[in-house]
Amino acid sequence: MTLPNPELDAEALYQSLSAQVKAGLAKAENVAIVGIHSGGAWLAERLAMEMQLGERLGFIDVSFYRDDFAEKGLRTDVKPTQIPFDVDGATILLVDDVLYTGRTTRAAINELFDYGRPARILLAALVDRGERELPIAADFVAQTISIPDRQSLVLQRADDGRLSLTVDHA
Numbered sequence: 001m002t003l004p005n006p007e008l009d010a011e012a013l014y015q016s017l018s019a020q021v022k023a024g025l026a027k028a029e030n031v032a033i034v035g036i037h038s039g040g041a042w043l044a045e046r047l048a049m050e051m052q053l054g055e056r057l058g059f060i061d062v063s064f065y066r067d068d069f070a071e072k073g074l075r076t077d078v079k080p081t082q083i084p085f086d087v088d089g090a091t092i093l094l095v096d097d098v099l100y101t102g103r104t105t106r107a108a109i110n111e112l113f114d115y116g117r118p119a120r121i122l123l124a125a126l127v128d129r130g131e132r133e134l135p136i137a138a139d140f141v142a143q144t145i146s147i148p149d150r151q152s153l154v155l156q157r158a159d160d161g162r163l164s165l166t167v168d169h170a
Helices: 010-024 039-050 103-115
Strands: 002-004 031-036 057-060 091-099 120-128 140-144 151-157 163-169
Touching: 010 039, 010 120, 010 140, 010 163, 031 039, 031 103, 039 057, 039 091, 039 120, 039 151, 057 103, 091 103, 091 151, 103 120
Parallel strands: 031 057, 031 091, 091 120, 120 140
Antiparallel strands: 002 163, 151 163
16 A cells, blocks of 8 residues: 655655755766666656756665665566766765665665775755664755654655655555
8 A cells, every 4th residue: 555645745845855865966076867666767867957067977776785685586676877977986876766775776886886996975855764774874965754664765766757755555
C-alpha cells in the first residue's frame, strides 16, 4: 500500500536541496554531478541543468556493487552506469533521493573509484531517514525524517518532470 505524505513536498524539498548545493559548490572547481539510479539520477539531471553542468553529468547503478547482491540478487530494472567525463581530480557531487543505511552510498563510491580518483566526493540527498549502518553522512540534505523500518520512501517523477514522495507500507 502506497500513500502520499503531505509533509514531504518533493518539489519544495528539491528547491531547498538545490539552494544548499549551489551555495556549497559556488567556489568549487572541476565540479561534476553523478546521480544514483533512479531517484538520484532525476535529481542530478535537474541540478546539472540549473548549474549548467550538462557535460559533467553522470549516472550510476550500484546493483553490482552492493554488499547484499548475493542474497537479494539482481534487480530487473538495472540501468547502465554512464560517466562521460574524467573522474580524476574532479569534485564529484553524488546525488541520491533517500539516504538510509549508507550501503547504497558506499557502493556508489566504490564504483566511482573504478573510473578514477576524484579530488573530493560530496553527498546530496533529498531526504535522510537515519538508521545508518555505515558511517556515512550527507553534505547537503533537504529534510531528515523518521519512519518505521518496514516502510520505505519512494521518489516518483511524473511525465512533466514534477517530483513526488510517497511512503510505501510493506
